[in-house]
Amino acid sequence: MNVTKYDVESIIDASLGATPAPTMTQVESFVRKTLNYNFKMTLTEPFFIKSNAEILHAAGKQLCSVISYPLGSMNHKSKVLQVQTALKDGADELDIAMDISAFKSKHYEKVKEDLKPCVEMMEGRICKLLYFASLLTEDEQLCACEIALELGIPFLKTNPGYGYSTTLDQVKLVKKHYGDDLKIMVSGGVRTKEDAIAFIEAGVSRIATSASFEIVDSL
Numbered sequence: 001m002n003v004t005k006y007d008v009e010s011i012i013d014a015s016l017g018a019t020p021a022p023t024m025t026q027v028e029s030f031v032r033k034t035l036n037y038n039f040k041m042t043l044t045e046p047f048f049i050k051s052n053a054e055i056l057h058a059a060g061k062q063l064c065s066v067i068s069y070p071l072g073s074m075n076h077k078s079k080v081l082q083v084q085t086a087l088k089d090g091a092d093e094l095d096i097a098m099d100i101s102a103f104k105s106k107h108y109e110k111v112k113e114d115l116k117p118c119v120e121m122m123e124g125r126i127c128k129l130l131y132f133a134s135l136l137t138e139d140e141q142l143c144a145c146e147i148a149l150e151l152g153i154p155f156l157k158t159n160p161g162y163g164y165s166t167t168l169d170q171v172k173l174v175k176k177h178y179g180d181d182l183k184i185m186v187s188g189g190v191r192t193k194e195d196a197i198a199f200i201e202a203g204v205s206r207i208a209t210s211a212s213f214e215i216v217d218s219l
């Protein structure tokens with residue numbers, strides 16, 4: 001498979017993830033730096049959506065934010081409010097975390113009821129289900145895929161970062177069972193162009209990484 005620089009750059013969601021508590025100045029400088037690249041999205045925490053959207057939209061770029069990140073453990077009302085606010089503030093896409101504790105407790109209906117209004121509010125905009133693959137068994141990962149499809153979210157985000165790296169096996173498992181029915185954004189631990197190319201060859205549609213500049217600059 002011949003993977004070009006464009007193939008990689010154009011599917012990256014650029015994250016500042018490696019900096020756990022960035023200052024507003026650090027965030028703005030990161031966002032301004034992404035303007036020099038042709039990334040798919042710039043990822044931003046909810047607090048920064050409004051200010052980052054002003055910068056990115058003025059330059060014709062888009063941003064994605066996160067909801068109930070990283071464990072999906074916010075209560076339902078606050079998740080709904082967070083989605084409403086994120087969209088009002090200018091988010092173009094959202095990565096919504098599944099309630100991992102409820103899921104691992106097998107409260108699948110609760111997990112779905114929690115997510116359903118959030119997905120409906122997206123009104124056709126892209127959202128991805130963060131299912132935290134590294135905390136799940138293989139059977140649980142496949143169960144999360146079923147939930148995504150039942151909710152009409154045909155796009156997964158594997159892991160939140162924070163030291164949880166996505167493996168090729170996690171991606172291959174989903175691709176083996178669901179093929180093109182589920183798109184995957186690999187997230188967590190993608191650090192080099194070799195990592196990026198290996199995940200593209202495994203079938204991912206998007207790459208969220210805090211090494212976006214380094215990866216593209218090395219291609």
Ligand SMILES: O=C[C@H](O)COP(=O)(O)O
Binds near residue numbers: 016190210
């Ligand atoms: O949301 C995206 C994450 O920050 C990606 O994970 P990473 O920080 O390990 O690259």
